[in-house]
Amino acid sequence: xxxxxxxxxxxxxxxxxxxxxxxxxxxxxxxxxxxxxxxxxxxxxxxxxxxxxxxxxxxxxxxxxxxxxxxxxxxxxxxxxxxxxxxxxxxxxxxxxxxxxxxxxxxxxxxxxxxxxxxxxxxxxxxxxxxxxxxxxxxxxxxxxxxxxxxxxxxxxxxxxxxxxxxxxxxxxxxxxxxxxxxxxxxxxxxxxxxxxxxxxxxxxxxxxxxxxxxxxxxxxxxxxxxxxxxxxxxxxxxxxxxxxxxxxxxxxxxxxxxxxxxxxxxxxxxxxxxxxxxxxxxxxxxxxxxxxxxxxxxxxxxxxxxxxxxxxxxxxxxxxxxxxxxxxxxxxxxxxxxxxxxxxxxxxxxxxxxxxxxxxxxxxxxxxxxxxxxxxxxxxxxxxxxxxxxxxxxxxxxxxxxxxxxxxxxxxxxxxxxxxxxxxxxxxxxxxxxxxxxxxxxxxxxxxxxxxxxxxxxx
Numbered sequence: 001x002x003x004x005x006x007x008x009x010x011x012x013x014x015x016x017x018x019x020x021x022x023x024x025x026x027x028x029x030x031x032x033x034x035x036x037x038x039x040x041x042x043x044x045x046x047x048x049x050x051x052x053x054x055x056x057x058x059x060x061x062x063x064x065x066x067x068x069x070x071x072x073x074x075x076x077x078x079x080x081x082x083x084x085x086x087x088x089x090x091x092x093x094x095x096x097x098x099x100x101x102x103x104x105x106x107x108x109x110x111x112x113x114x115x116x117x118x119x120x121x122x123x124x125x126x127x128x129x130x131x132x133x134x135x136x137x138x139x140x141x142x143x144x145x146x147x148x149x150x151x152x153x154x155x156x157x158x159x160x161x162x163x164x165x166x167x168x169x170x171x172x173x174x175x176x177x178x179x180x181x182x183x184x185x186x187x188x189x190x191x192x193x194x195x196x197x198x199x200x201x202x203x204x205x206x207x208x209x210x211x212x213x214x215x216x217x218x219x220x221x222x223x224x225x226x227x228x229x230x231x232x233x234x235x236x237x238x239x240x241x242x243x244x245x246x247x248x249x250x251x252x253x254x255x256x257x258x259x260x261x262x263x264x265x266x267x268x269x270x271x272x273x274x275x276x277x278x279x280x281x282x283x284x285x286x287x288x289x290x291x292x293x294x295x296x297x298x299x300x301x302x303x304x305x306x307x308x309x310x311x312x313x314x315x316x317x318x319x320x321x322x323x324x325x326x327x328x329x330x331x332x333x334x335x336x337x338x339x340x341x342x343x344x345x346x347x348x349x350x351x352x353x354x355x356x357x358x359x360x361x362x363x364x365x366x367x368x369x370x371x372x373x374x375x376x377x378x379x380x381x382x383x384x385x386x387x388x389x390x391x392x393x394x395x396x397x398x399x400x401x402x403x404x405x406x407x408x409x410x411x412x413x414x415x416x417x418x419x420x421x422x423x424x425x426x427x428x429x430x431x432x433x434x435x436x437x438x439x440x441x442x443x444x445x446x447x448x449x450x451x452x453x454x455x456x457x458x459x460x
Contacts, residue, residue, distance in 0.1 A: 135171070138156055138170075138171040138173075138251065139173065140251075141154075141247055141248070141251045142154045142171070142173040142174075144247065145230065145243075145244060145247060146173075148243060149232065149236075149240050149243070149244070150232055150233075151174065151231065151232050152175065152176065152211065152232045152233065153172070153173070153174025153175065153180070153230075153231045154171075154172075154173050154174055154228065154229065154230050154231070155169060155171065155172045155173075155180060155228070155229045156169070156170050156171040156172075156226060156227070156228050156229075156248075157169055157170065157184060157227045157229070158170045158225065158226050159186075159223075159224060159225055159226070160183075163183075165185060165186045165187065166183055166184070166185060166186070167183065167184050167185075167189075167227060169181075169182045169183070170226075174231070176205075176207075176208070176231065179206050179208065180204060180205050180206075180229075181204040181205075186224065188202070188203050188204065189202075189215050189217075189227060192215050193216070193227075194215070194216060194217070194241055195214065195236075195241070196213075196214055196235045196236040196237070196241075197212065197214070197215075198211075198212065198213070199211040199212060199213040202229075205231065208231065210233060211231050211232065211233055212231070212233070212234065212235050212236055213229060213230065213236075214229070214230050214236040214240070214241055214244065215227055215228075215229050216228045216229075216230075216244050216245045216248050218249055218252045220256070226248070226252055228244060228248040269316075272316050272319050272320060273319070275319075275320055275323055276290040276294075276319040276320060278326060279322050279323055279325060279326060289322070289406050289407065289410060290318070290319050290320070290321070290322065291319070292406040292409075292410075293318045293319075293321060293399065293402045293403045294315055294318040294402075295402075296401075296402035296405055296406060296443075296446075297314050297315070297398050297399050297402035298311060298314065298315055298318075299446050300401065300402060300439065300443050300446060301314045301398055303442045303443075303445065303446055304398075304442060310394075310395070313366050313367050313395055314370065314395045314398055314399065316364075316367050317367035317370035317371055317374075317395055317399060318370075318398075318399045318402060318403070320354065320358065320364075320367065320371060321351075321354070321370070321371050321374050321399055322350060322354070323354040323357055323358060323371065324350035324352065324353030324354030324355070324356075324357065324371075325350045325353075325354075326353075326357070327353045327357075328347065328350060328353075329346075332346060334413050335413060335414070336413040336414055337414060338414065348375075348384065349384075351371060351372050351373070351374065351375055351383070351384055352372065352384055354372070355371055367395075369395070369396065370393060370395035370396045370399055372384070372385075372396075373385065373387060373392050373393055373396035374396045374399040374400050374403060375400065376388075376392045376396060376400070377433065377435075378392070378397070378432065378433060378434060378435055378436050378437075379432070379433045379434070381433075381434075382434070392436075397435070397436045398439060400435060401427065401435050401439055401440060401443050402443075404426075404427070404430075404435070405423055405427065405443070408422070408423040408426060409423055420447070420451075424444065424447060427440050427443065427444070428444075
């Protein structure tokens with residue numbers, strides 16, 4: 001209704017300005033201009049300077065075309081009218097009635113909250129990527145909600161499958177500990193969802209005089225899974241409830257996906273361990289070799305300060321580095337005498353055979369280069385591709401040293417296990433040719449630490 005009234009006023013002002021511009025009473029130009037200014041200022045004050053300026057310009061040009069104006073007069077009018085319109089509009093803005101001012105403040109607050117929510121959502125996701133355990137995720141949620149809405153206390157309750165219809169507290173943050181029950185019945189909260197309520201009226205919050213609360217549910221497949229409860233002094237408006245609902249659902253989805261990923265990762269590790277056992281069973285003289293290679297490889301990766309994702313790739317690759325030997329006859333793998341050239345040629349195929357086996361599953365894609373190149377030599381005389389220096393992936397260079405040391409320290413069909421000192425001397429001898437000398441140096445530090453003497457064995 002208010003907008004309709006303003007529109008009618010605009011039409012009326014336009015009609016009056018048009019009549020004035022025609023100047024049916026043959027008034028002097030200055031009086032016509034004065035009346036047009038009055039109309040323009042009035043409309044600018046009620047509506048905006050754009051409306052007033054358009055009305056005045058429209059009138060002046062009609063008057064100019066009908067009656068003619070000197071150039072100086074025309075420019076004076078065209079300069080004065082915009083100034084008057086803007087001043088009138090400015091006056092309107094600084095004299096707004098309280099209701100309009102409150103509306104504008106609420107609109108600005110709404111926009112600020114939405115923008116802040118988006119920014120904090122981005123920060124929250126970035127933090128969660130580095131730490132996805134349940135408590136950490138909820139702490140991030142609580143901190144963000146507190147910064148946006150001034151929350152005094154926040155709680156999260158989850159459905160307890162062991163207790164029918166009961167919700168148990170899984171997270172509580174704020175300064176109202178001891179005033180809120182750890183368990184509540186689902187029936188209590190059914191009529192209290194998604195609206196501002198008195199905190200004391202909930203039935204499970206005590207000593208909360210003058211405080212307001214809101215209960216936000218999280219549903220999964222139409223079943224209630226969690227509720228988030230926020231408490232503060234100010235009432236919760238619709239935008240506050242929406243933001244809390246948005247963050248609560250997002251955190252729940254992240255945690256559900258994390259649980260699923262953790263389960264899949266556990267299954268993935270079991271598959272790798274089963275394959276590693278199958279490898280060691282095939283080559284019974286080196287039983288436990290895969291596990292030993294993995295142990296040394298991870299120690300070297302940690303010594304180098306590699307990231308967790310890189311260490312994880314090295315862990316899995318070193319466990320499966322000899323998977324290709326499954327396709328090689330046991331008579332060759334366990335031969336007590338030296339291998340013929342043909343037999344050694346078959347052995348040399350095992351990195352590529354391993355990749356062929358694992359290539360059928362995408363989950364192994366990231367570890368395939370380590371498996372394929374773990375027999376490359378730093379001087380380019382290894383196999384299968386004669387890669388040289390840092391052309392060889394770092395993970396493969398690490399696995400190569402761990403693999404060689406584990407083999408030297410194990411009994412073989414054609415020889416007994418080397419002593420630790422003999423194995424170390426062999427690594428030093430092959431440093432810079434078969435192995436990356438820098439990595440050998442770091443590996444020897446690990447061996448020294450195992451001996452309890454930092455200077456027991458040194459790289460020459």
